[in-house]
Amino acid sequence: MSYPARYAILAVALLLACGLQIHNATSFLSFSAWPAWPFDPGAMNTDQVILAYAVLPRAVVAILAGAALGLTGFLFQQVLRNPIADASTLGISAGAQLAIVVATLFMPSLIDGSREMVTLLGAAAATAIVFCLGWKRNFEPVTMIISGLLVGITAGAVSAALTLAQGEYLMSLVTWNGGALSQQDWSTAGRLAIEFALALGVSALLVRPLHLLNLGDTAASSLGVSVVSIRLAVSAIGVFVAAGVSAKLGMIGFVGLAAPHLARAVGIRHQLPALVASALAGALLLWICDGVVQFVAQTSAEQFPTGAVTALIGGPLLLWLLPKIRHAQRPASAPPYEIRRAPRKGFLLLAVLVGASIVVSLFVGRTEEIWRWLSLAEFDQLLPMRWPRLLAACAAGGLLALSGAMLQRLTSNAMASPEVLGVSGGAGIGFAAALTLAASPTQWQLLAGAGFGAAVATLLVLAYAQRRHLEPDRLLLAGVAASSLSSAILGALLAVGDQRAWQILNWLGGSAATVTASSAISLAALGVVTIAIALAFVRWLTLLPLGYTTNVALGMPQRTARIGIIACAALATGSASLLVGPLSFVGLMGPHLARQAGFVRTREHLFASFALGAMLMLLADFGSRNLAFPYELPLGLFAALVGAPYLVWQIGWRK
Structure with missing residues (x-):
């Protein structure tokens, strides 16, 4: 793609994001009534305070969070040589989500001052599991992604079970899990800016060894690259950034997956420009998605969390990228369907197991203190409720x-x-x-x-x-x-x-x-x-x-x-x-x-x-x-x- 075409695409995306932002902001408060910088809450009316400390910080947070997720997607795709790797597909965001849910329900004091540390521990644990599975198969792409998505499903199932079991926390946790970008001040934007700047600086120093990893582990090692150390360092950066975004905003899915491919789609191939372009693409993508969410909310009165909207791009994008994955042996080969007769004892044992399960389910009960076997009177009383x-x-x-x-x-x-x-x-x-x-x-x-x-x-x-x-x-x-x-x-x-x-x-x-x-x-x-x-x-x-x-x-x-x-x-x-x-x-x-x-x-x-x-x-x-x-x-x-x-x-x- 020629340079003019690249710049044209970038200009259109930037104009779309800016246009949505200006439309949404001016629909709330006319431009002539905007407060002057620096903001002075004491001299503002209510609408001006909302604009200065809710509407504008939200836009900045969308830009910074999108850039951070785009950076993590680039890092994971490069270090694993996997075109569909990012914090969503590797289960990292889901691990962070589970950690927040557990802490909210059972250790709420940790949330006040240690939210980032809680999500970092959850994200790191999920990453460790996925990488251990991938290491046994030399980080084969399909195995990594399937393992990551299923670790994410497991973490999501645990989170949902815990949330539904504690009804008083239900709506707040459901809303947070959706990835809402609503803000009340500039503090989140400030923390995101610091974390993104640190991650971008360290990532820039690792560009050359990341480029050499594309040659393969053996070739990179022969050129003096410590493959294990680079993988650990780059993965640590990705986990740190993804966990930070999850701690502040909840689940923002698949932005990191899409951003590097958007950068490549406009013809950027070299490592350092691609790294910067991935961050820029992520920022524009999330900013546009959030602008669309606010626009729809103004016209239809339906308010969707931005993370729920970005998740919609995940399935189609995975299907589009699927043929691009290099061929590898299937993660778990199907054993041949041998033609041999199952022993009759097997059916008898199966019948006994099913029968025993039914008996246990009907006759065993629990109080708050102990497990107990029901008496016949209790069984008769509970049978009409249990058998259906x-x-x-x-x-x-x-x-x-x-x-x-x-x-x-x-x-x-x-x-x-x-x-x-x-x-x-x-x-x-x-x-x-x-x-x-x-x-x-x-x-x-x-x-x-x-x-x-x-x-x-x-x-x-x-x-x-x-x-x-x-x-x-x-x-x-x-x-x-x-x-x-x-x-x-x-x-x-x-x-x-x-x-x-x-x-x-x-x-x-x-x-x-x-x-x-x-x-x-x-x-x-x-x-x-x-x-x-x-x-x-x-x-x-x-x-x-x-x-x-x-x-x-x-x-x-x-x-x-x-x-x-x-x-x-x-x-x-x-x-x-x-x-x-x-x-x-x-x-x-x-x-x-x-x-x-x-x-x-x-x-x-x-x-x-x-x-x-x-x-x-x-x-x-x-x-x-x-x-x-x-x-x-x-x-x-x-x-x-x-x-x-x-x-x-x-x-x-x-x-």
């Missing part, structure tokens, strides 16, 4: 695991599941659409919306992967990108704060507390119907892992098979997600455990996956009811606390 939620939990877990088993065979990827491939996220969008389109939606309307959204999301991800000829590991990342986009859309809706937002919030957590006998029986009946449909696809599910060429040679109708399996998986996911929300990862764990237990033939694998999924969700319901007694944790989020670490283990430690 237990039946519903079993059905939902079985449906998710059944969907996961079908998707793993459909994609030939042992890491596929409704949660990871974006199916659950699509169900969430469909759920929100049903809430929006229907004034008082029925359970069946919500089910139809969730099922339709799940089917559309699955079709879009698979169509994208087929068009781009993506390997199974990149298909997994495409699904995670779709999930990120769905989460961003739901987060933006959640930030509105109306009745719809509360319904979405309850759905995100997942709960069996409101299950009735009729809804539990309906879900169980739907589970029976779905597994019967899945069994009709046994031959197709057996042939699909053999590959396209073999399937065609054997005369399998590819399009019909895929559409039928996707529809069945979408129905299972949509119906289960109404109870447990979008995050449980039972859809991943059930099929994995079934296969590891020896149930590898298609029919046995489907049955065993359903049974194990039911047992896992049953145990999750038991834990959500009792571990935080007298509070009840969200069912889906509690299951995710186990499921997401399991997926990270599959990626990082499993051979």
